[in-house]
Amino acid sequence: MGTPFSSSSSCVxxxxxxxxxxLLCLLSLVLNSNQSTxxxxxxxxxxxxxxxxxxxxxxxxxxxxxxxxxxESAAAIQASLVSPNDIPATRFLLPPAAAPxxxxxxxxxxxxxxxxxxxxxxxSIRVRRRNDKLERLESNLARARAAIRAVAQxxxxxxxxxxxxxxxxxxxxxPYAFHRSYLEMEKLFKVYxxxxxxxxxxHDGPCRSIYSMEGRFIHNMEMGNRFRTRxxxxxxxxxxxxxxxxxxxxxxxxxxxxxxxLERTIVDYIRLVSSRYPFWNRSLGADHFMLSCHDWGxxxxxxxxxxxxxxxxxxxxxxxxxxxxxxxxxxxxxxNLKTGGTAGIIGGLPVSxxxxxxxxxxxxxxxxxxxxLRHWKDRGDPExxxxxxxxxxxxxxxxxxxxxxxxxxxxxxxxxPRVVEAIYLECVPVIISExxxxxxxxxxxxxxxxxxxxxxxxxRLKEILAGISTRQYIRMWRRVKVVQRHFVLSSxxxxxxxxxxxxxxxxxxxxxxxVLASGS
Numbered sequence: 001m002g003t004p005f006s007s008s009s010s011c012v013x014x015x016x017x018x019x020x021x022x023l024l025c026l027l028s029l030v031l032n033s034n035q036s037t038x039x040x041x042x043x044x045x046x047x048x049x050x051x052x053x054x055x056x057x058x059x060x061x062x063x064x065x066x067x068x069x070x071x072e073s074a075a076a077i078q079a080s081l082v083s084p085n086d087i088p089a090t091r092f093l094l095p096p097a098a099a100p101x102x103x104x105x106x107x108x109x110x111x112x113x114x115x116x117x118x119x120x121x122x123x124s125i126r127v128r129r130r131n132d133k134l135e136r137l138e139s140n141l142a143r144a145r146a147a148i149r150a151v152a153q154x155x156x157x158x159x160x161x162x163x164x165x166x167x168x169x170x171x172x173x174x175p176y177a178f179h180r181s182y183l184e185m186e187k188l189f190k191v192y193x194x195x196x197x198x199x200x201x202x203h204d205g206p207c208r209s210i211y212s213m214e215g216r217f218i219h220n221m222e223m224g225n226r227f228r229t230r231x232x233x234x235x236x237x238x239x240x241x242x243x244x245x246x247x248x249x250x251x252x253x254x255x256x257x258x259x260x261x262l263e264r265t266i267v268d269y270i271r272l273v274s275s276r277y278p279f280w281n282r283s284l285g286a287d288h289f290m291l292s293c294h295d296w297g298x299x300x301x302x303x304x305x306x307x308x309x310x311x312x313x314x315x316x317x318x319x320x321x322x323x324x325x326x327x328x329x330x331x332x333x334x335x336n337l338k339t340g341g342t343a344g345i346i347g348g349l350p351v352s353x354x355x356x357x358x359x360x361x362x363x364x365x366x367x368x369x370x371x372x373l374r375h376w377k378d379r380g381d382p383e384x385x386x387x388x389x390x391x392x393x394x395x396x397x398x399x400x401x402x403x404x405x406x407x408x409x410x411x412x413x414x415x416x417p418r419v420v421e422a423i424y425l426e427c428v429p430v431i432i433s434e435x436x437x438x439x440x441x442x443x444x445x446x447x448x449x450x451x452x453x454x455x456x457x458x459x460r461l462k463e464i465l466a467g468i469s470t471r472q473y474i475r476m477w478r479r480v481k482v483v484q485r486h487f488v489l490s491s492x493x494x495x496x497x498x499x500x501x502x503x504x505x506x507x508x509x510x511x512x513x514x515v516l517a518s519g520s
Contacts, residue, residue: 131517133233138514141236144184145511152177164495170448171479178443182496185507191227192235194273197242200250201265205243210417211293212337213316213498214245216489218291220499227503236510237287237312238279242269244292244300259296263303270304283515285311289506293332295413298322312509314502317413321435326442327512330505333439333498335489336417342489348401348426351474357383358430358465359399360407361390362418368409368432371458384462400425404473405451405465407432420487428476430465432458440486440501442508449479 157176159166160183167175167182197203203222205215218241221228229235244262251261274280280288289312290301297315301308308323318324318331348354364370376386385403390396400406406422407430414436422429430451431438438446446452451468453461468476486501493499 134515134517137234137236138516140188141511141514144181144188147184148177148181148511151180165485167496169479169482171445171483173443173445181443181508181511182500182504185504186226186495188236189227189503189507189510190229190235191221191237191239191503191506192229192232192279193222193239193241194277196272196276197269200246201242202269203241204246206245208337208340209245210334210336211245211316212340212489213332213335214243214291214293216337217314217499217502218243220493225493232277232279235279237289237506238277240269240273240288240290240311242266242290244294244297247300248294248296259299262296262300266300266303266307270307283310283513286513287510287515288312289314289330289509291332291502292316293334298324312506314506316415318437318439319414319435320437324437326437328509329437330502330509331415331437331439331441332502333420333487334415334417335420335487335498337489341491342424345397345421346424346484346488351404351470351477354402354404354427356385356399356403357462358405358407359385359403359427360409360418361385361387361396361399362409363411364388366409366411366413368434368455368458369411371455372407372409372432372461375459376461381462383466397421397425400427403427404477405430407461409433410436423480423484423487426477426480426484428473428480430461440505442505444483444486449476449483451476 152174154176159168159176159179162179162183167179169175172178203218205218206212207215207219221239222241232238242265247262247265251265252259253261270280270285285304285306288307290297290307291314292298292300293316294300295317298313298317298319301311301313301315307313310328312328312330313324314330314332315324316332316334318326318329320326324331360372360376362369364373373386373388376384377388379386385399386407390399400421404427406418406425406427408416408418408422409432410416414433416433419429419431419439428450430453431446432453432455434455438444451465453464457464485496486498488494488497490497490499
């Protein structure tokens with residue numbers, strides 16, 4: 001048996017252990033106290049997401065953001081989201097990962113040391129590079145936010161040089177901020193389209209129907225453009241290219257009203273991409289977006305809590321009473337391309353040749369149209385041309401061209417293709433809807449070029465429209481012509497057209513979040 005240590009030697013040994021630990025603790029406290037330092041000042045951090053539309057800081061381009069911390073797993077993400085400035089953590093959509101399989105033994109004839117020599121270096125360097133890419137993305141976004149806010153708040157309003165188009169006038173909520181935001185988007189914004197999935201449910205969509213926007217956006221996004229990147233680490237947002245319309249056509253059983261096949265398809269797809277890539281897991285889907293013009297798009301998004309509550313949902317059915325959140329989601333204009341193009345349906349008559357005060361023709365469905373037809377159908381008033389079925393020999397687009405106002409009541413859902421049809425034909429749209437979040441309302445001032453009528457005002461519809469003076473009407477008519485370019489669906493996307501306006505709406509929502517790398 002050995003001799004016991006003396007008391008003095010025990011103290012020395014204990015001190016040699018405790019002193020380094022004490023120094024490490026002090027160093028940790030110093031580092032932790034500096035973690036709040038970031039590219040944003042505290043004023044940039046907006047409050048926790050609210051379901052209230054009043055929380056929509058995106059009403060002006062360049063609003064502040066919400067912090068999302070990324071971690072290796074969902075549990076770690078939830079544990080880290082405890083700051084009052086963070087988005088509240090929600091349950092992760094995927095089950096816990098399976099236990100890792102046992103490492104395979106050495107192949108016969110191979111020495112273990114030889115295998116060690118050929119082993120890959122630790123992944124920490126690669127992870128660090130990925131974090132550097134993410135931090136670079138967020139740094140660029142922070143600079144873009146600062147540039148947009150500086151323009152929005154500057155007393156000296158000047159536009160940046162743009163040889164193509166400069167948005168001016170009352171049709172824009174803040175034309176200076178919008179222009180700067182658009183230029184920053186063109187300079188920075190990158191979208192990654194997941195390549196997983198096969199047509200027709202993925203990477204495909206309708207291009208000749210009331211749901212045309214679904215197919216045309218997917219096609220334009222995938223055919224190659226300045227915003228698409230093939231490197232997912234360079235992307236600010238990730239697009240989930242599934243088509244709800246195609247799912248309804250191919251996997252829905254008619255007349256059952258059972259959308260569970262659609263929900264399972266979406267769950268399986270996100271499970272696939274989240275297992276192959278780290279991007280869904282690191283933000284719980286907050287930097288991902290889906291797009292759907294089908295009435296069931298919002299319902300299909302409920303298949304996953306994170307897709308519904310965190311991801312950017314680009315929807316035609318933008319009904320705020322059914323969970324649409326303007327500060328997070330994007331209202332998609334509904335465009336009915338019966339022939340697949342816009343030839344012959346853009347352009348209208350001058351004011352002097354618009355002899356009809358108001359026009360509508362459409363089926364009786366939903367809560368609003370029955371009220372409209374009950375009050376104005378078959379009234380024998382030549383100024384109020386309201387029909388359930390268009391009379392034989394009467395041209396639908398021709399009537400819109402010669403009408404001053406085009407009535408756009410909601411049907412089963414809040415959106416109506418008549419809004420864009422009216423803009424195409426230079427007829428001032430009269431939007432009769434409830435809880436409808438209008439497209440591009442974060443940059444467009446809809447009240448400057450449209451009339452918005454509530455359900456209770458339908459009996460007074462003629463009084464309201466006739467009360468608009470000729471001078472005021474001409475101003476509104478000219479503004480419709482100005483905003484028309486933002487709704488045009490080009491065969492090849494052009495600046496400021498509807499494709500780019502949709503992307504700009506997604507860009508604004510991405511500006512409103514910040515994704516932090518693990519350990520930041």
